[in-house]
Amino acid sequence: MSTRYAVETSVGVFVLVALLCVGYLTIQLGELDFLGADSYPVKARFNSVSGLNVGNEVQIAGVSVGKVENIELEKDRFVAIVTMGIDQDVTLSDDSMAAVKTSGLIGDKYISISPGGSGMALEPGDMIIDTQSPIDVEELVGKYVFGGGEDDE
Secondary structure: OHHHHHHHHHHHHHHHHHHHHHHHHHHHHHOOOOOOOOEEEEEEEEOOOOOOOOOOEEEEOOEEEEEEEEEEEEOOOOEEEEEEEEEOOOOOEOOOEEEEEEOOOOOOEEEEEEOOOOOOEOOOOOEEOEEEOOOOHHHHHHHHHHOOOOOOO
């Protein structure tokens, strides 16, 4: 009887340890925050954000300072509103510029922010007005290959 009790106890301990490990990995890989967010939301309005996805990086000078949290369509103007989570220790000025860039030729999209120098800080939820949409490589190749709009006379 004591052997059976020892086996059941060791199996129970093993299952408990395994569940704790799975929970830890889920939190680490999912980057969940239990103690509150360490970022603040900033929005930007783009004419196009093709290829940009929720979870893509936000960078300043090549250094990651946040992530894309939400992308939605503003139905009045038919523009994309991107909500970014910016790290708390990064302060953006109200004249900052946001651009959708590509890492490499066919790499992932990310948002590159060029900080301004006005001294007026963006508050949580404020909008970056100065934006640049991504370059459409297919359109550029099409214009080059097919002569894209040049008149032959």
